[in-house]
Amino acid sequence: xxxxxxLRIGRNTSNGAPRSRRIPALIFWSPLALAFGNYFxxxxxxxxxxxxxxxxxxxxxxxxxxxxxxxxxxSRHAYQRGDIVAIVSPExxxxxxxxxxxxxxxxxxxxxxxHPDPEVRVPVGHVWVEGDDSFHxxxxxxxxxxxxxxxxxxxxxxxxGGNFEFRP
Amino acid sequence: xxxxVFATQALRRSAQxxxxxxxxxxxxxxxxxxxxxxxxxxxxxxMACALHIFAExxxxxxxxxxxxxxxxxxxxxxxxxxxxxxxxxxxxxxARGDLITLYSPLDxxxxxxxxxxxxxxxxxxxxxxxxxxxxxxxxxxxxxxxWISGDNAAMSRDSRDYGPVSMxxxxxxxxxxxxxxxxxxxxxxxxxx
Numbered sequence: 360x361x362x363x364x365x366l367r368i369g370r371n372t373s374n375g376a377p378r379s380r381r382i383p384a385l386i387f388w389s390p391l392a393l394a395f396g397n398y399f400x401x402x403x404x405x406x407x408x409x410x411x412x413x414x415x416x417x418x419x420x421x422x423x424x425x426x427x428x429x430x431x432x433x434s435r436h437a438y439q440r441g442d443i444v445a446i447v448s449p450e451x452x453x454x455x456x457x458x459x460x461x462x463x464x465x466x467x468x469x470x471x472x473x474h475p476d477p478e479v480r481v482p483v484g485h486v487w488v489e490g491d492d493s494f495h496x497x498x499x500x501x502x503x504x505x506x507x508x509x510x511x512x513x514x515x516x517x518x519x520g521g522n523f524e525f526r527p
Numbered sequence: 528x529x530x531x532v533f534a535t536q537a538l539r540r541s542a543q544x545x546x547x548x549x550x551x552x553x554x555x556x557x558x559x560x561x562x563x564x565x566x567x568x569x570x571x572x573x574m575a576c577a578l579h580i581f582a583e584x585x586x587x588x589x590x591x592x593x594x595x596x597x598x599x600x601x602x603x604x605x606x607x608x609x610x611x612x613x614x615x616x617x618x619x620x621x622a623r624g625d626l627i628t629l630y631s632p633l634d635x636x637x638x639x640x641x642x643x644x645x646x647x648x649x650x651x652x653x654x655x656x657x658x659x660x661x662x663x664x665x666x667x668x669x670x671x672x673x674w675i676s677g678d679n680a681a682m683s684r685d686s687r688d689y690g691p692v693s694m695x696x697x698x699x700x701x702x703x704x705x706x707x708x709x710x711x712x713x714x715x716x717x718x719x720x
Binding site: 507 | 569572573574576577579580583618619630631632633634635636670671672689692693694695696697
């Protein structure tokens with residue numbers, strides 16, 4: 360915060376607005392922070408057990424935080440099979456779901472029970488997502504293939520080779 | 528004093544003041560100059576971010592192209608006002624007959640503009656013309672989905688091809704056209720009892 364107050368506008372001018380009418384530094388610089396969270400990386404709290412044992416395992420007492428990468432999805436549309444992604448729920452725009460991409464357009468998937476067909480070909484521009492815990496998940500087996508435009512961000516892979524992992 | 532003389536003198540004085548300020552700035556130490564330039568760059572970036580956030584959450588003007596909305600919107604060179612605030616505020620507040628923009632379900636990098644025909648739970652005829660599906664085929668729009676269609680049925684790829692689309696794909700409502708003429712888009716639907 361000391362860094363922000365040093366950058367405050369009009370600090371060195373004597374002829375500017377009186378001190379009480381200046382915009383506080385935190386508000387003045389908030390667009391930078393908001394745009395960073397909107398375009399690059401955000402931290403999200405993950406709830407629910409559909410991604411066990413990868414996320415929210417029973418051994419953990421707290422819910423997991425995830426560092427989600429928006430840049431590669433928004434700007435490059437770079438998603439692959441195996442990525443864990445945050446998706447806006449196709450049924451309710453206010454909800455987000457976290458699932459793993461199993462198949463991308465053109466692939467053929469063998470489905471699990473709630474789905475009516477035994478095999479499905481994923482249509483153009485869609486992905487097939489499933490939770491890691493196939494018993495407690497609301498995924499493509501019920502919702503069908505999901506439009507890739509609904510993918511909002513993906514869980515960043517850390518520099519450690521595996522998934523980014525930090526649990527309190 | 529004649530206004531022309533006054534203006535000339537005022538301009539000359541302000542130019543002198545500016546030149547004086549520039550000389551003063553350039554005579555300052557290098558570290559100070561770097562600080563000022565860096566701060567201005569930060570402010571510029573901040574302003575760009577503020578504009579971006581306004582466009583993302585409140586609304587923006589955008590250029591339309593494409594044949595699919597032909598009688599309502601021409602195929603190129605029209606500028607419209609997109610209202611994103613009402614979708615952010617109430618994502619399910621969409622009515623039949625609204626003009627919406629949404630991310631294409633076939634290509635995530637494309638944004639398309641269509642008219643809403645059916646809301647969740649409605650029974651819609653897949654294609655009344657019978658070209659893309661038999662005209663007797665009807666479908667119930669599932670929960671959280673919309674049935675959309677272009678105004679120019681002959682040149683539009685819409686729900687007749689890819690079925691109902693998710694409400695989460697909706698980006699904005701079209702409110703008005705501001706170029707070449709100013710038109711406010713009103714909901715044209717009339718209900719028959």
